[in-house]
Amino acid sequence: MMETARIPIADVVFQPTEDIIDMEQRQALKAIREFLKGKTAYDVLPVSFRLLVLDTSLLVRKSLNILLQNGIVSAPLWNSKTSKFAGLLTSSDYINVIQYYYQNPDKMDRIDHFTLDGLRDIERAIGLQPVETVSVHPFKRLYDACLKMIASKGRRIPLIDYDEDNKREIVLSVLTQYRILKFVAQNCKETRMLRKPLKDLNIGIYSNVATATMSTPVIDVIHLLASKDVSSIPIVDSDGVLQNIYESIDVLTIVKGGIYNELELTVGEAIMRRSDEFEGVYTCTDQDRLDTIMDTIRRSRLHRLVVVDSNGKLKGLVTLGDILQYLLLGEDDNEAK
Known part of the structure; x- marks a missing residue:
């Protein structure tokens, strides 16, 4: 059974004119951008946080156990030979490994000996371009950090400092789209002025949305996630009609025990093994507004919105990346940097 969280529609005291809504929307975007330009990436970090950094010599199998045991879905990688940041380990890397061994079943016996420093080789073997190792200094403007994240098409960006005394990099933390948007929602009151409905914002995807059913094999969904x-x-x-959603992080749960031997499970069977911490599927309609969406981000941990019609039929998807890009570049792509 799918758990859904519906974004509440704010009570309407009066109906402002379209011109007023447009004007306030532009004012809000300008204020949010000025806010981001006045903060550093470091300002987003909580007072207390935990950071796990994995050495690239670690076995892929062990890295998966570490992520699951600590309830995280990504971690910075560190090359101890060069004493440098070596990129991010994410669920996409495990999906790439699955794709590789699914295409090369004769090499499955090597999987327990595969280490993280070979992930880039896996990408090349399955025809992917190696992911750019993107990072930002913690005291860089938050606005610039967001632009860099958008340009890299990443969902998170590491904060890397440099120790002048020891002449080595220091991985300070990792900023996520969710953390940035929550920071904005908590500290920028102008988000209440974002009253244009989603249908007027031109964000998200509403055509050719890849879907699956409860009877679809997990391996087919993994191929979709990758392609x-x-x-x-x-x-x-x-x-x-929307029934649920299958996320790339769900793949980690499937492959955690004995690795990659349960990929023929159906989506319905796989969802039954999902962690109890899964918060459900957040839905909205194209009539919902960014002010209510930002308020939901402030109160709840969401990663995307599934857009449905009044009958619950799927219409599209809006990701946090779509929202962040709109806040930085929407309405006026010539916004001064």
Whole structure:
């Protein structure tokens, strides 16, 4: 059974004119951008946090156990030979490994000996361009850090400092889209002025949305995640009504025990093994507004919104990346840097 969290529609005391809404929307975006330019990436970090950094010599199998045991879905990588940051380990890396061994079943016996420093070789073997190792200094403007994240098409960006005394890099933390948007929602009151509905913002995807059903084998969904370069696949019934969503992080749960031997499970069977900490599927309509969405981000941990119609039929997807890009570049792509 799918758990959904519906974004509440704010009470309407009066109906402002379209011109006023447009004006306030532009004012809000300008204020949010000035806010981001006045803060550093470091300002987003909580007072207390934990950071796990994994050495690239670590076995892939062990890295997966570490992520699951600590309830995290990504970690910075460190090359101890060069004493340098070596990129981020994410669920996409495990999906790439699955793709590789699914294409080369004769090499499956080597999987327990595969280390993290070979992930880039896996990317090349399955025809992917190696992911750029993007990072930002913690005292860089938050606005610039967001632009760099958007340009890299990443969902998170590491903060890397440099120790002048020891002449080595220091991995300070990792900023996520969610953390940045929550920071904005908590500290920028102008988000309440973002009253234009989603349908007028031109954000998200509403055509050719990849979907699956409860009977679709997990391996087929993994192929979709990889080929579409997305982090989730909506699960619908024969009428197109949303039933659930399968996320790239769900793959970690499937492959944690004995690795890659349960990929023929159906999506329905896989979802039954999902962690109790799963918060459900956040839905909205194209009539919902960014002010209510930002308020939901302030109160709840969401990673995307599934757009449905009044009958629950899938219409599209809006990711946090879509929202962040709109806040920085929407309405006026010539916004001064």
